[in-house]
Amino acid sequence: MRSILRSTALRSATRASRALPTCYAARHYSIRTQAASASAQAPLDASKLQVTQTTKPKTFSKPEDLVFGREFTDHMLTIEWTESEGWLEPKIVPYQNLSLDPATCVFHYAFECFEGMKAYKDKEGSVRLFRPDKNMARLNKSSARIALPTFEPSAFTELISKFANLEKDSIPNQRGYSLYLRPTMIGTQKTLGVGPPGSALLYVIASPVGPYYPTGFKAVSLEATDYAVRAWPGGVGDKKLGANYAPCIVPQLEAASRGFQQNLWLFGEEQYVTEVGTMNMFAVIKDKATGQKELVTAPLDGTILEGVTRDSVLALARERLVPEGWKVSERKYTIKELADADKEGRLVEAFGAGTAAIVSPIRKISWKGEMINCGLKETEESGEIALRMKTWMENIQYGDEEHEWSYRTQA
Ligand SMILES: *Cc1c(COP(=O)(O)O)cnc(C)c1O
DSSP: OOOHHHHHTTOOOOOGGGOOOSOOHHHHHHHHHHHHHHHTOBOOOGGGOEEOOOSSOOOOOOGGGOOTTTOOOSEEEEEEEETTTEEOOOEEEEOOOOOOOTTBHHHHHOOEEEOOEEEEEOTTSOEEEESHHHHHHHHHHHHHHTTOOOOOHHHHHHHHHHHHHHTGGGSOOSTTOEEEEEEEEEEOOBOOSOSOOSEEEEEEEEEEEOOSSTTSOOOEEEEEEOSSOSOOTTSSTTSOBGGGTGGGHHHHHHHHHTTOSEEEEEETTTTEEEEETTEEEEEEEEOTTTOOEEEEEOOOSSSSOOOHHHHHHHHHHHHHTGGGTOEEEEOOOBHHHHHHHHHTTOEEEEEEEETTTEEEEEEEEEETTEEEEOSOOTTOSOOHHHHHHHHHHHHHHTTSSOOTTEEEOOO
């Protein structure tokens, strides 16, 4: 690979004159589009893919020994973008280090966004993605928010499909195993000037992963966190920007020092429940008057990451639980509401939802010296809905149930 740095290092033209207004995704799209039409930027073109295969294939740990995100496949997909040319030809090259000038803007101002998605092997040995259109749309929203370029979603899905197929042999074909894909976009312009990057790199690396809970569910304990805030209205907590994650580690260590695996992020004086660690949060509460069960999660008000798993859990619940008499709600709810429901025996279960684990059952939440028990008996590791959701989702992801969410890739 001709180093992205060597070519982009040349592109250090000053862009101080193009200070951006306060930018939101929609407006941003048009800013970039105007730039595109002015300079005839090339769109992302999957048909131009060039593949250079490795001459030194790796061997991986046994599937049962895989640790999340530690081992990577033999290749990476890379696509450079420059302001004058647009998207250059996509390349699959042997997995390798990047070489970046120390002044590259990603290192100073965090021009970085990413996605997390998985490729699954079905019974016929075909490689499937799960709702890739959702990841493409979300990555475009994240990148637009930090003045990085956007791309044609179907072209990138096609490239990811080709990449996943090239790495097919590294996908263990047991249930629960998959190839974790990490699409990443960084600003690569060499400048300490604070402005829109004139060059970028979009790349994808892949890591074979095993089930999040290899020996079955293990319910987690949370610490309700109000002294640190993960996301706020008008902020960027609803985008998958790398800059959102590093600040959450110290609160996580704080929680861990008191014996809790994750933070339950609260927001505002009302102490609204937002997310759990890097997962969306769901609770099952029984109505005080009617006893009707309600599956509740926070609404997408700008403080909540638009999880693909969250959206899928909601859709499956509306399709399959509502006919059983359930209520499904996207609404604000407070930690006090969970505490009261627990006291009155109405908190049935709670779980986090995200691509890595699908669902992660919650045993208890520590809040202001009080312990909220989330409906599990001591001998139980999961509630009924978390378990049913996991089964429903896996059936679709592994192609055991034909569903429009499962995307069969082409080599
Ligand atoms: C990625 C992420 C999620 C889960 O999103 P999925 O698309 O379901 O994997 C939830 N919350 C945060 C903060 C995240 O970064």
